[in-house]
Amino acid sequence: MLNKQISSNLQRRSKNTQEWITRQLSDPYVKAAKYHNFRCRSAFKLIQINEKYKIINPGNIVIDCGAAPGSWSQVAAVECNSNQKRNKMPIGTVIGIDLLNIFPIEGVTFLNQSDFTTSETQNKIINLLNGEKVDVVLSDMAPNASGIKSLDHEKLIEMAYNVLKFAVINSKVNSNCLIKFWAGGRLTEIENDMRRFYSNVKYIKPDASRSDSAEIYLLARFFKGIKKIV
Structure with a gap:
């Protein structure tokens, strides 16, 4: 009976919506996210990356x-x-930033309705850090898709450069940076710029990233630090 009801509801939707709903219903990561009380399936992308590369550790900022x-x-x-939650382990810090409002999460400070790319928001983050440097910068940011791949890629690259600049200025030596991209012509450019500051930079597409998605991640590890000119 339930399957018939779902089928009937799907028939009233647009083709794109039908495809999205069907994919969600059959996606094992969507089901796993609900089971583990993650807010969405993308949690498993970071879990898989961290399991392999250990970019986040107890006590990290x-x-x-x-x-x-x-x-x-x-x-x-x-x-x-x-x-x-982990007794006798160092206690870290997580600061999350987004244009949208995010419901609270234990152990996380959110800057809601905030544009990370602005100096105003980045100054708020620096004030929250209270003189501490960062261990890990994560970016799963993406612009609203326009449908024009070259334009969307360009917007995402500009966002990524904002993330990279912040990371370079505010990170500890040997810190890590993980940034999402969409495939496009400027990937090599930003990859080379990341290599200027990090000892190891590599492309990653975790299993939880859908195979038909153009997204790919650049993981930069072991920040070299920057020399101050006196």
Whole structure:
């Protein structure tokens, strides 16, 4: 009876909506996210990356750019122990930023209705850090898709440069930076710029990233630091 009802409801939707709903219903990561109380399936992208590369550790200070609805912040709070669930382990910090409002998460400070790319928001983050430097910068940010791939890619690259600049100025030596991209012509450019500041930069597409998605991540590890000119 339930399957018939779902089928009937799908028939009233547009083709694109039908395809999206069908994919959601059959997606194992959507089901797993509900089971583990993650806010969305993207939590597993960060979980898989962190399991392999150990970019977030207890006691780390983590900045989550484009945090809504909060699934990466949920993972980060567990891994850096900002939620203080892991006894006798160092306690970290997670700061999440997004243009949208995000419901609270234990161990996470959110800057809601805030544009990470502005100096105003970045100054708020720096004030919250209270003189501390960052261990991990995460960015799952993306612009609203226009449908024009070259334009969307360009917008995302500009966002990524904002993230990279913030990370370079505010990170500890040996820190890590993970940024989402869409495939396009300027990927090599920003990859090369990341290599100027990080000892290891590589492309990653975790299993939880849908195979038909153009998204890919650049993981930059072991920040070299920058020399101050006196």
